Amino acid sequence: MHNVTIPTLDGTTQIDHIFVSRFGIFVVETKNMKGWIFGGEHQSQWTQQIFKKSFKFQNPLRQNYKHVKALEAALDLPAETIHSVVVFVGNSTFKSPMPANVTKSGGYITYIKSFTEPVLSESQVQGALTQIQLGRLGPTRRTHVQHVQRLKARSDPSAERRCPKCGSPMIVRTAKKGAHAGKQFWACSDYPTCRTVQNIT
Template sequence: MSLLGYIRGEQPGYFKTIAVQRAEGVGGLGEYLTEYALEHGVLPGRRAVFRNVLVPRSTGPTGESEVDVLLLHETGIYVFESKNYGGWIFGSAEQRQWTQVLEHGHKERFYNPVLQNRAHVRALAARLALPEDAFRSYIVFSERCELRKVPDDTDAFLICRRQNLLKVLRKDIKARGRRFADEEFDRLSARIGELHEASTDEAKAVHVEQAQRVLAGEVCPRCGGEVVRRKGRYGEFYGCSNYPRCTFTRKV
């Protein structure tokens, strides 16, 4: 965490950070720091920051998409996915799994955050009746990691570490013209506010449970159907109960 960040008011004080870390665990801390920077940092233009928004969607493994942090700005909607990982990070835009290499070469895999946040943007675009180019996807990694091989930024997404977030965002905002007039900004703010209000702890618990069932292999990651054991010409396999509409399969 940079000292300059503290001075500019972009990072919360040490004790507040520790309190949040205790209360929410390390994952929640990343989201909190991103949100804090967006709310307190020096940024031009009209803005509103939302955190933890469940966006209902019609396709996908769970009934909704969970957005960590969202910045509604007069130049567009910036959607943030925070990753509080350490180690070296490797991945490409289309690869399903990215790799985190820890000390002694220990490797962990995690779902491609570019694809993860693209799903968030799609759900939001459908819900808010906006084209996808009104959105910017930001993947924000912690200061503790090193981005060894990640895709270059595009018009749709951008990858950075948290210490550079505001610098990158200011430049991005400057390059994009004003998109939402006051009336449209108010409409979007009210609509996102409603989604946030509906994102109760109960709704989130249901979402998390469903997401865990996807991870456990009980629910189809493509459509949310039940995964069932089947017998085929070449032996047994797991397949989606929505076959032939969904052709997801997995080895036994």
């Protein structure tokens, strides 16, 4: 299933590709990039270098984490049956060691096929397909435009935002200590019951 936009408590999230099989559900984020790619599994930002110029971009594993969680919320299946996969297409080269679920070109197929133990029944597979189809927004230009508008709003500290976990309003707070002292971030207004936080950008 391709270009799947599903509603979340704080708006929508758009998933590039979803593979549903008896061996699990694979949520695939694609990146069409060129140049050298530097990044670590736990870094918030990765770097793309083209000749002498470098550009920062969000760690695609973190980006896809939200997609996975949104799909978990939409499906009545164990979380361990849903897997994150990132694939870089285009003329790019990894210059940092990457985890197994970050691949280039057709490498994602090899990764998906490495799961050889059935974890879902045929009825669960069909049920998941049905739930995704019923829950997704129509794959139209209007859906895409509205999704992009919501993404822009999320980067605006003055815009209203909802907690992706519990739906309560998010508020801007400032870290008072530690390595991030003075830095602003989004925090759930239902703290300490809900401890969800998000970066401003």
